[in-house]
Amino acid sequence: MWSMRTVWILGDQLHEEHPALARADRRQDRVLFIESRQSSEEVRYHQIRLVLIFSAMRHRAAALRKEGWKVDYVELADDFTGALRAHVQSHQPSALLMQEPSQYAFRQRLPHLARELGIPIQTLPTNQFLLAEAEFRDWAGDHPHLRMENHYRRMRLKLDILIERNGQPTGGAWNYDADNRQTANAFARSRLRVPVRAQATPDALTQKVIATVQGEFPTHPGNAADFWLPVTRTGAVAWLRDFITHRLEHFGPWEDMMLAGEPTLFHSVLTPLLNIGLLTPRECVDAAVAAFHDGGAPLASVEGFVRQIIGWREFVNGVYWHRMPGYEELNALAARRPLPPWIYTGETEMNCLREVIGQVVRTGYNHHIQRLMVLGNFFLLGGFSPAAVLRWYLEMYVDAHDWVMAANVIGMVLHADGGYMATKPYAAGAGYIHKMSNYCAGCRYRPEARTGPDACPFNYLYWNFYATHEKRFATNARVGMMLKTWNKKTASEKVQVRREATAFLDALTA
Ligand SMILES: Cc1cc2nc3c(=O)[nH]c(=O)nc-3n(C[C@H](O)[C@H](O)[C@H](O)COP(=O)(O)OP(=O)(O)OC[C@H]3O[C@@H](n4cnc5c(N)ncnc54)[C@H](O)[C@@H]3O)c2cc1C
Numbered sequence: 162m163w164s165m166r167t168v169w170i171l172g173d174q175l176h177e178e179h180p181a182l183a184r185a186d187r188r189q190d191r192v193l194f195i196e197s198r199q200s201s202e203e204v205r206y207h208q209i210r211l212v213l214i215f216s217a218m219r220h221r222a223a224a225l226r227k228e229g230w231k232v233d234y235v236e237l238a239d240d241f242t243g244a245l246r247a248h249v250q251s252h253q254p255s256a257l258l259m260q261e262p263s264q265y266a267f268r269q270r271l272p273h274l275a276r277e278l279g280i281p282i283q284t285l286p287t288n289q290f291l292l293a294e295a296e297f298r299d300w301a302g303d304h305p306h307l308r309m310e311n312h313y314r315r316m317r318l319k320l321d322i323l324i325e326r327n328g329q330p331t332g333g334a335w336n337y338d339a340d341n342r343q344t345a346n347a348f349a350r351s352r353l354r355v356p357v358r359a360q361a362t363p364d365a366l367t368q369k370v371i372a373t374v375q376g377e378f379p380t381h382p383g384n385a386a387d388f389w390l391p392v393t394r395t396g397a398v399a400w401l402r403d404f405i406t407h408r409l410e411h412f413g414p415w416e417d418m419m420l421a422g423e424p425t426l427f428h429s430v431l432t433p434l435l436n437i438g439l440l441t442p443r444e445c446v447d448a449a450v451a452a453f454h455d456g457g458a459p460l461a462s463v464e465g466f467v468r469q470i471i472g473w474r475e476f477v478n479g480v481y482w483h484r485m486p487g488y489e490e491l492n493a494l495a496a497r498r499p500l501p502p503w504i505y506t507g508e509t510e511m512n513c514l515r516e517v518i519g520q521v522v523r524t525g526y527n528h529h530i531q532r533l534m535v536l537g538n539f540f541l542l543g544g545f546s547p548a549a550v551l552r553w554y555l556e557m558y559v560d561a562h563d564w565v566m567a568a569n570v571i572g573m574v575l576h577a578d579g580g581y582m583a584t585k586p587y588a589a590g591a592g593y594i595h596k597m598s599n600y601c602a603g604c605r606y607r608p609e610a611r612t613g614p615d616a617c618p619f620n621y622l623y624w625n626f627y628a629t630h631e632k633r634f635a636t637n638a639r640v641g642m643m644l645k646t647w648n649k650k651t652a653s654e655k656v657q658v659r660r661e662a663t664a665f666l667d668a669l670t671a
């Protein structure tokens with residue numbers, strides 16, 4: 162028999178297989194949850210994110226009590242340290258048991274915290290990912306560039322997902338991206354309807370949290386009253402089932418499409434739940450693969466979804482732990498521009514940005530292409546400061562966490578890591594948004610106009626971006642065509658592009 166220990170469970174570690182709980186004894190150890198005002202204010206997190214985490218923590222605490230655990234729950238403490246000190250004083254645990262935090266800075270602080278509290282903190286590796294950080298590190302080594310596709314194929318083989326007996330991918334191809342780029346016009350011509358948007362109804366406990374968040378964090382983006390997500394394991398499982406039954410079939414072909422007023426389309430909206438442990442990546446992948454085998458969804462959709470989870474999700478987590486510290490501060494393109502004030506409200510004449518920002522303010526959610534090819538494209542082409550952009554994304558999204566934002570923002574969106582995880586910048590003119598969405602129809606700008614008062618700003622910003630970074634990309638074969646096209650433009654056209662881009666960007670923060 163050992164003396165009493167405390168299992169400290171963090172707000173993004175609500176899974177049933179928590180490794181510290183597995184080591185504890187419910188007859189004698191205690192479980193501790195702390196809501197920290199300081200961590201909720203370090204970044205001005207979206208109100209819907211705060212409701213999600215606090216409500217899911219409170220529901221998890223209630224479930225553990227029902228299972229016979231002794232649970233201490235501290236609502237809105239000033240900070241973790243004060244609440245921990247009070248807990249240690251009253252209960253005198255011999256040690257704190259934890260799963261490793263998912264945030265680099267938090268992990269670094271633990272030895273200091275242990276000294277302050279005067280008790281050891283024992284951490285156990287996370288089991289919320291399918292690939293251990295050390296294994297990713299061994300694979301990544303000191304390669305100057307990493308390719309997600311290579312990581313993804315290894316993961317398919319390692320986990321034996323959609324792999325035939327002869328070791329070949331099911332269907333004969335590793336990836337069906339070419340089938341998965343259907344446009345907004347193609348959707349309008351199809352007989353398909355946008356599925357009913359998934360929506361959970363808040364129970365009494367969540368209603369109470371909504372009122373608290375509205376009262377305590379009134380200046381944070383969004384409105385807690387618009388809360389729409391599940392907060393329990395049971396609700397999360399039903400949410401996953403709803404996706405598999407109603408949206409997975411068409412997920413692949415339409416995953417890049419954007420429609421005004423339709424936030425979720427055929428997307429899963431699983432990240433808010435996956436990232437805090439209400440679902441596991443393995444069960445999401447297994448459910449999708451089972452739907453393929455049962456004939457409920459075609460291979461292109463299922464493979465596309467599997468790639469997002471075992472490919473991208475594991476890859477960005479791997480990059481974060483491999484490249485921290487320092488990765489979040491990279492700024493290879495020397496981008497310095499501050500964000501325009503309307504980036505928090507969407508009050509701009511650029512209709513795509515107005516739609517996408519309006520949506521994230523209301524829901525805390527945008528799907529991937531909205532994050533990458535509308536907002537991200539704007540941030541990249543505008544030369545906005547990576548630190549400011551990173552903070553903005555962290556503030557606005559219900560599924561925001563350091564580990565997932567760093568590589569997506571610094572690497573994928575801003576190319577601020579010098580191409581470590583993307584061979585070329587995700588830069589595009591208006592043509593891409595015009596093709597993949599119906600936003601341009603409601604815009605005061607014209608997507609086909611390259612310069613002049615009605616020209617879509619994305620067009621001159623695109624060429625201005627390549628002109629600005631011509632030297633850097635001169636040896637990049639994937640960008641060579643673009644640079645050649647730029648250099649074929651007449652001198653007067655070049656001057657006009659540069660002048661209009663500069664005037665547009667200067668006006669943003671004037
Ligand atoms: C600038 C930027 C910011 C992002 N911020 C976040 C974030 O804060 N939190 C977050 O979880 N994801 C983030 N992503 C990745 C991706 O956009 C979201 O995971 C996805 O849009 C969430 O919606 P969904 O659950 O409906 O995903 P779906 O489109 O249904 O995809 C299925 C799953 O794949 C995984 N996935 C797909 N792409 C990525 C990716 N690039 N990185 C990590 N996981 C991925 C997610 O777990 C997601 O649930 C970001 C991407 C970009 C470009």
Ligand code: SF4
Binds near residue numbers: 512601602607619
């Ligand atoms: S014209 Fe340009 S700014 Fe307007 S919606 Fe289309 S891409 Fe966006």
